Amino acid sequence: MNLIDKMHRDMAQFSKSERKVAAVILHDPKAAIHKSIAVLAKLANVSEPTVNRFCRRLDTKGYPDFKLLLAQSLAKGTPFVNRHVEQSDSTAEFASKIFESTMAALNITRKHIDLNALEQAIDALSQAPKISFFGFGASASVAHDAQNKFLRFDTPVFFSDDLLMQRMTVTNARKGDVVVCISHTGRTKALCEIAGIARQTQATVLGITAADSPLARECNIVLSTQVPEDTDVYMPMASRIAQLVLIDVLITGYTLRSGPDFRDRLRLVKESLRDSRFSREDAPQNPTDSD
Amino acid sequence: MNLIDKMHRDMAQFSKSERKVAAVILHDPKAAIHKSIAVLAKLANVSEPTVNRFCRRLDTKGYPDFKLLLAQSLAKGTPFVNRHVEQSDSTAEFASKIFESTMAALNITRKHIDLNALEQAIDALSQAPKISFFGFGASASVAHDAQNKFLRFDTPVFFSDDLLMQRMTVTNARKGDVVVCISHTGRTKALCEIAGIARQTQATVLGITAADSPLARECNIVLSTQVPEDTDVYMPMASRIAQLVLIDVLITGYTLRSGPDFRDRLRLVKESLRDSRFSREDAPQNPTDSD
DNA sequence: GCGTTTTTGTAATTTAATTACATTTATTGG
């Protein structure tokens, strides 16, 4: 476990002097790893053995070992954090922030993924006679993207951003069909309605949305994208990426479950794209590319 | 820079004894960080000062400092790597692999981003009387997504997946207009053609594509997505995510450059979406959501 | 308030790391 978290957690159990040591270290852990036990003791106004005892209390072999673990905690600790873009940011700064926020969002989504729901979702998709994708606004393009991916298989796939078309399609869903509803907030009325209609047709409704949202309650299976609320400053960015990667996971599961036969067909579809593009100068044609 | 990589890189310049030290450390770096200088010296069959000198050669303050940096290198080391999905993977396994590969791709793209090109791109977009997005296949949905984002501003934006529409639009481009061409491979013939036409109209052609590709050569500004070739096993996944995040960076830059006035307008657009969704039970309405 | 336990500090000890210097080993010009 992370040493810094541990220090925060055990703070209550520390003695007065130990708390002083912890405070100095936590104030600037990066600097602390370059201090000797004597310097640190002086900064905390305690004796050297107190610092040593403090290290032992945190299950380290001694001060040098403690510094080593602290250094590792710092290096590992929260690799990517969500950082807000500021008006004053340089191009390099806000670019980095956006990349890191996105990576942080993916990391969180990965950690909180409900494997059970994921398996159910892949099962349902694998056996579905028909699959349709719904979403509005930014989620519409996620739905569109999902359709593109599933088009490579021979299961009929539907997507439209037209409300009437959507309602018509979903009304005709049959048992076993999968209706995928995508929404970051899970509070888009039109989409909840679609999900509701789908439920009545006995189709399997799969939500890629916020847990415990109105939409989630309409769904049979929910894959939640637990992206922190404040991730998207001006518009949904990281949350949408998380949705897309979830779709990637779904289609990978679908492909794996379809077995080698289907994967051969997939390769054929890709090879059919060859003529539409320039050949590579330096390397053999790669049939896995597709744009 | 990573100490371990550094050791590998500088191996040739090391002296005989230094190489012995390096070998022992590299053989099991994790164990090395818990050894004293005496133990390490004995293992490498060299004297203690030789180990010390070795540390200094790697620009560390001494042996303890070296161990600290080594520990950090180990903790940090390749946080996310591209790992292939195998037929035998469990759901948890391939899900993790996809998430990590995507994060790895983003990490690489972030590192290799050409800040100069990025600034030029944002400048061009900020001043463009008209912006259009082009892409085929998987990149079409990226282009579509880009259009969605830019629609929130009052600059005219165009996107279509119809080849004729695209050609018509691009033919009418004026100087200052920005034509954004998106392709993972950069070898899609139709897109290169579009880019070529755009160039003749004196519009600024911005490519989000592979460096040194046929498409890249047609562009005025290139933002390259340096995703390893083998990232996308069955279909473009990580590369497309990288493109999307690049779009996010572009629009953020665009928004920042537009100043506070435009950002107010953006908020108004978002607030206009309120009625279309359910209110939050537990928290105030968040005007930044939009799907 | 007194005995007990816990906490903290002082001083001594041990261990580790570094420096200064000597020796060996390679390198080059004649």
Add this chain to the structure above:
DNA sequence: CCAATAAATGTAATTAAATTACAAAAACGC
């Protein structure tokens, strides 16, 4: 091939750092 020189390595001494043992002080219960 052999000095002369430079580079590399090791030995021993020095210094710095960390730990231990023990004593003093503070906190706690009765």
